[in-house]
Amino acid sequence: MADLSTQYMGLPLKNPLVASSSPLTESVDNIRRLEDMGIAAVVLPSLFEEQLTLESAVLDEDLWRGAEEFAEATTYLPDLSTYNTGPDGYLELIRRAKHSVAIPVIASLNGVTPSGWVRYAKHIEQAGADALELNIYTIATDPLRSGADLEEDCCELVHQVKTSVRIPVAVKLSPYYSSLTHMAKRLDHAGADALVLFNRFYQPDFDIEGLEVVPRLHLSHPEELLPRLHWVAIIFGHIKGNLAVTGGVHSALDVVKCVMAGASVAMMASAPLENGVRFIHRVHQDLEHWLEEHEYESMRQMLGSMSHRAVPDPAAFQRGNYMKVLSSYALRLR
Ligand SMILES: Cc1cc2nc3c(=O)[nH]c(=O)nc-3n(C[C@H](O)[C@H](O)[C@H](O)COP(=O)(O)O)c2cc1C
Numbered sequence: 092m093a094d095l096s097t098q099y100m101g102l103p104l105k106n107p108l109v110a111s112s113s114p115l116t117e118s119v120d121n122i123r124r125l126e127d128m129g130i131a132a133v134v135l136p137s138l139f140e141e142q143l144t145l146e147s148a149v150l151d152e153d154l155w156r157g158a159e160e161f162a163e164a165t166t167y168l169p170d171l172s173t174y175n176t177g178p179d180g181y182l183e184l185i186r187r188a189k190h191s192v193a194i195p196v197i198a199s200l201n202g203v204t205p206s207g208w209v210r211y212a213k214h215i216e217q218a219g220a221d222a223l224e225l226n227i228y229t230i231a232t233d234p235l236r237s238g239a240d241l242e243e244d245c246c247e248l249v250h251q252v253k254t255s256v257r258i259p260v261a262v263k264l265s266p267y268y269s270s271l272t273h274m275a276k277r278l279d280h281a282g283a284d285a286l287v288l289f290n291r292f293y294q295p296d297f298d299i300e301g302l303e304v305v306p307r308l309h310l311s312h313p314e315e316l317l318p319r320l321h322w323v324a325i326i327f328g329h330i331k332g333n334l335a336v337t338g339g340v341h342s343a344l345d346v347v348k349c350v351m352a353g354a355s356v357a358m359m360a361s362a363p364l365e366n367g368v369r370f371i372h373r374v375h376q377d378l379e380h381w382l383e384e385h386e387y388e389s390m391r392q393m394l395g396s397m398s399h400r401a402v403p404d405p406a407a408f409q410r411g412n413y414m415k416v417l418s419s420y421a422l423r424l425r
Contacts, residue, residue: 093382094389097131099333099355100222100259100284102195104131107350107390108375111287111337111358112136112199112226115368119187124368126192129375134358135188137199137226138181138215140207178211185218195221197261201228205248209255222259225252228290242274246281253282261285261335265292266318272326279330286326287335287358288319310361315339320352325409327353328400343377350390351397 095106110116110125112134122133181198188196198220202208208225215223225248231241245262253260260282266289268274275286291311295304316339323334336349337358349357363370387393399405 093379093387094391095378095382097350097355097390097394099132099195099335100261102132102221102259104195104356106131106375106378107346107354107356108371108378109134109197109335109356109358110363110371111360112224113360113364115360115363117184119184119191121368122188122196123191125363125371126194128368128371130194130371132195132197132221132356133188133192134197134199134224135181135184135220137201138178138211140200140202140204140211182214182218185215185220189219189221197222197224199224199226199263201226202248205251208248209251212252212256212260216256216258220258222261222284223252223256224261224263224287225249226263226290228263228265228292230292238269242268242277245274246277249278249281249283259284261287263287263290263337265290266322271322272329275326275330279332283332285333285335285355286330287337288322288326288354289338291315291338310365311339311341313339313341313345316341316345316348320348323349323352323354324398325405327395327398343374343381346374346378347381347393348397351393351395353395353398353400355394 097104097107099107099109106129108129108131110122110130110133113136115121115125116133116135125133185196185198196219198215198218200208200211200215200223202211202225212223227245227248229241231238249260249262262278262283262285264271264274264278264286278286293306293308296307297303298305316336319336319338323336327334333355334353335356335358336352336354337360340346340349340357340359341362346357359371359374362374382388382390399408402408
């Protein structure tokens, strides 16, 4: 039987299948079922700093963007008091999950202010999480702040969190950077133990009768995997930390592609949400079969085998691929 084990941020995992942050990991029962089906680690739903602020009703003095702006922003928020069971419930979820399963439990935090990120990172560590994923989901709406400013803030934040906790810290990133490889290197220097590619953006739709924006969340499609695969293949070998794919992983073959690109783990949310938790068992079995059929002895053997590490001129390689894709289209006019 092939050895499926992998290492993620220093955590030994029995295979590369990780349940990413979603309502599936919101209950201990589901986390237990995911473990039974073969999941090797879980990422809990994100705790949002606004939940903490609403609960305490006291803003830190060192708020990043000023208390008034932040207070006004909270009026746009949905009722977050019960989302992900609220802040106290969240820490309790970590404790109970750790008590109930043997697989690593990774908490997820989405902050606003540096002090908020750091404070709750410490609470999360104390509650017993094995690692922390920083869910950096911000939309750059301020025309006075440059990309360089935002990148600097992000790296500074990672540095602050890393120097405040001892558990490994992953950063879940968006694909929207002018130079993603440069940003990946900077985050690596700031101390990130892993980069998770990529956050999905959930643009709300317009209700043109009610003149409102309405939330609309669609589960992912397998095609969403492609940009992740390519960026992981490009970044692999350039950073010390690990890489993880989230977005569009819907089968064992997708998991194989992620690992060949250079990801230590492949995360899934939409596939088990759509097909049920048992689907993980099937992916696990298919993965074992695939490795055996293709005479791989271990998952490690294929790590990064399709990455750009071995390509002497990656820019020319990408340009060649671009031309190949365009020319591969066969015109079929009726
Ligand atoms: C209903 C739902 C809730 C989610 N909640 C979170 C969250 O709280 N924090 C987070 O970082 N990602 C969250 N995600 C994003 C997933 O973790 C994942 O990155 C994304 O869905 C892409 O993976 P997939 O193609 O396997 O679904 C959520 C996704 C779904 C579908």
